[in-house]
Amino acid sequence: MDKLKLIIKREFVAKVRNKTFIVMTFLSPLLMVGMIALVAILTKSSLEKKHTIAYVDASNMFAINDFKNDDKTIEYKNISATDKETAKRLTQEGEYYGLLYIPNDTKIDELAKNIQFFSEDSPNMVVLESIERTLKDKLQTLKRKELGIDVKLLENSKVNVSIKLLNYSGERTSKLINGLKMAFGIGAGYLLMMFIIIYGNMVMRSVIEEKTSRIIEVIISSVKPFQLMLGKVIGTASAGLLQFFIWSIVLSIIMVIASAIFGVEMSTNVPLHSTPEQMELVKNAMGSEIEILVTEIWKLPLGLMFFMFFFYFLGGYLLYSSIYAAIGAAVDNETDTQQFMMPVILPLMLGVYIGFSSVIGDPHGTIATVFSMIPLTSPIVMLMRIPFGVPWWQLVVSMSLLIVTFVGVIWLAAKIYRVGILMYGKKPSYKELYKWLKY
Amino acid sequence: MELGLVPFKKCIFEKIKNLMNNLLVVKNIVKNYGDYTALNDVSISVPKGSIFGLLGPNGAGKTSLIRIINQITMPDSGLVTLDGEPLNQSHILQIGYLPEERGLYKSMKVGEQALYLAQLKGMSKKEAKKQLDYWFEKFDISDWWNKKVQELSKGMAQKVQFIVTVMHKPKLLIFDEPFSGFDPINANLIKDEILQLRDEGATVIFSTHRMESVEELCEHIALIDKSNKILDGKLSDIKRDFKSNTYKVALKTVEKEKVKRQISEKFEVSPTQMNVLDDELTLKIKIKNTETSNDLLNFLTSKATVSHFAEVIPNANEIFIQAVKKNTQNG
Numbered sequence: 156m157d158k159l160k161l162i163i164k165r166e167f168v169a170k171v172r173n174k175t176f177i178v179m180t181f182l183s184p185l186l187m188v189g190m191i192a193l194v195a196i197l198t199k200s201s202l203e204k205k206h207t208i209a210y211v212d213a214s215n216m217f218a219i220n221d222f223k224n225d226d227k228t229i230e231y232k233n234i235s236a237t238d239k240e241t242a243k244r245l246t247q248e249g250e251y252y253g254l255l256y257i258p259n260d261t262k263i264d265e266l267a268k269n270i271q272f273f274s275e276d277s278p279n280m281v282v283l284e285s286i287e288r289t290l291k292d293k294l295q296t297l298k299r300k301e302l303g304i305d306v307k308l309l310e311n312s313k314v315n316v317s318i319k320l321l322n323y324s325g326e327r328t329s330k331l332i333n334g335l336k337m338a339f340g341i342g343a344g345y346l347l348m349m350f351i352i353i354y355g356n357m358v359m360r361s362v363i364e365e366k367t368s369r370i371i372e373v374i375i376s377s378v379k380p381f382q383l384m385l386g387k388v389i390g391t392a393s394a395g396l397l398q399f400f401i402w403s404i405v406l407s408i409i410m411v412i413a414s415a416i417f418g419v420e421m422s423t424n425v426p427l428h429s430t431p432e433q434m435e436l437v438k439n440a441m442g443s444e445i446e447i448l449v450t451e452i453w454k455l456p457l458g459l460m461f462f463m464f465f466f467y468f469l470g471g472y473l474l475y476s477s478i479y480a481a482i483g484a485a486v487d488n489e490t491d492t493q494q495f496m497m498p499v500i501l502p503l504m505l506g507v508y509i510g511f512s513s514v515i516g517d518p519h520g521t522i523a524t525v526f527s528m529i530p531l532t533s534p535i536v537m538l539m540r541i542p543f544g545v546p547w548w549q550l551v552v553s554m555s556l557l558i559v560t561f562v563g564v565i566w567l568a569a570k571i572y573r574v575g576i577l578m579y580g581k582k583p584s585y586k587e588l589y590k591w592l593k594y
Numbered sequence: 595m596e597l598g599l600v601p602f603k604k605c606i607f608e609k610i611k612n613l614m615n616n617l618l619v620v621k622n623i624v625k626n627y628g629d630y631t632a633l634n635d636v637s638i639s640v641p642k643g644s645i646f647g648l649l650g651p652n653g654a655g656k657t658s659l660i661r662i663i664n665q666i667t668m669p670d671s672g673l674v675t676l677d678g679e680p681l682n683q684s685h686i687l688q689i690g691y692l693p694e695e696r697g698l699y700k701s702m703k704v705g706e707q708a709l710y711l712a713q714l715k716g717m718s719k720k721e722a723k724k725q726l727d728y729w730f731e732k733f734d735i736s737d738w739w740n741k742k743v744q745e746l747s748k749g750m751a752q753k754v755q756f757i758v759t760v761m762h763k764p765k766l767l768i769f770d771e772p773f774s775g776f777d778p779i780n781a782n783l784i785k786d787e788i789l790q791l792r793d794e795g796a797t798v799i800f801s802t803h804r805m806e807s808v809e810e811l812c813e814h815i816a817l818i819d820k821s822n823k824i825l826d827g828k829l830s831d832i833k834r835d836f837k838s839n840t841y842k843v844a845l846k847t848v849e850k851e852k853v854k855r856q857i858s859e860k861f862e863v864s865p866t867q868m869n870v871l872d873d874e875l876t877l878k879i880k881i882k883n884t885e886t887s888n889d890l891l892n893f894l895t896s897k898a899t900v901s902h903f904a905e906v907i908p909n910a911n912e913i914f915i916q917a918v919k920k921n922t923q924n925g
Contacts, residue, residue, distance in 0.1 A: 173701075579695070
């Protein structure tokens, strides 16, 4: 036991002291936030770019006001005084994004089909949609007038339906809670997958390092290979958890700073066209919705969720990282690991895809249920299902299967590890690995 | 009756003496890797306080045997006892093993690493520090303590490795090619350390392909070939067994051809090379088991003036080659 502690400590210290580890720990949250910020800034600047569009209204149906809208990115300029050809030449030479040509046609349906837009490059979809909306609004109004429909009456006849969700005991439930459950499931599943891939690889590299530096035989003349493997897996996991912990702290600090800077701007970004009453309504609705949401969150099986997260996280990580350790032991260098990575990555990917597609669509469907039982995918899939409430018997089956597989896989991995660490030279095949199990 | 009992008593006595005097006894070890037999019923006894040469061609099974002694792998059958006790976990502290495939963590500091390895062996941190200080001072490498292993040369790293192997004062030391990677000066330093450790009471198992160091260091040897032990015992006894009653002689004579013919009529003769001053006749002469060296010498002095006369004693190298060849022919 003392030896295991020593190994865990050494592995932990070796990982944490590593320069790349330190750099990654503090740099990657900054990089992540920086990337998001960059994308946001770029999108914003491209959205805010003003497009000046000239139009020629040969039909005389449009007033200047019809082209005034709340879309700040498009400015319309009326050059109806010129004919089509001159306008085309003018807009091509001038600083215009394009030319909108509305032909002379009294029939609205015909007109709607024949409006043209000239531009150098194919136009931006957003701009085009905005133009179409503007035109549609006007033409619809005209059409309604033509058909003798009272626009005011039409506006008043509109009804908004918003279903209130209740459970059978009559309490109101929130629509948001489902989103929250999904967020938890996806977040947890994804986190586990990332953790397994990053730190499983780290375990594997560390095993290979011991093989290539040839210290392995010195070590295992003092400790059992199984102890070494376990110490490595646990030590690396501790370093990983520390890294995750630091990441979450750094990220939340950055988020606090970011919201302090951008928060003000966000709150002023309320849609302009909404009237004060509407805003009040939205606010009230949001308020009560949030209240319900909070009570619902407290009604979630938080303790169970936390325990299950802990269980599946640990079980999944230990299961996979012992496979990673065995792979590391079987080969001499990292390039040789490729052929063995498939069986590790495949169930992980499968777990995440099934999680994304079927769990979210139907948390208790057949596919989701089956894959939350199969041990290699269960950590991810079950983690995603848990917030939606999973029957006890399923949890028990899934957990016991995971434990049994975990013990079995660790036993197999330890056998491969024990033989593999002392094997140098050629890359083993699956057949040879199978033979090793019998040594 | 009386006469028959004496050898029997002697035999029992020898056996008990053997048990008491052998630190390590390996008995009928069998180890299979799948279909391949790495060790086939191998037994050796390593006397206390001796240097024991474990020899054999590449792939003979030496490393498999050493790994079993170190409890890295388990034998399929057979028994290993250390100091009379069957091997168990507590023996790890009593064995120091320098494997042929050795190395250190490259990015770890020398001192830290040595401490770690010492603690893995079961030493307390304090005790380990004390021992390491002693050895580092002895080898005059105290200023390496905070260096990373990757900054050291291969020879320097080997020194650290040697210290790590011996620092916990094990009863049994196993060295697999201990001199590889050392220059002659450092190899001598290590050789002297090994001899000193033996003098202080440690038992050493020494595996190497360098036969001159076997000659120099080992009192006992065992030879393993193709998974079987084909030879073991005291090196001097083995040499006696392997001697071929052959003598190297140099004769001063003017009638070389005539003398040579006369000798070859009576003995088995083959030409040989020797360092001689004059233009002497140099021969290798084999006598029969029934004849003595004096018979040969008397005969030679009657024919010519003998300037050199020496028995050919097989060296470890020749024994190795002969034994392995014979085993190959038989097997």
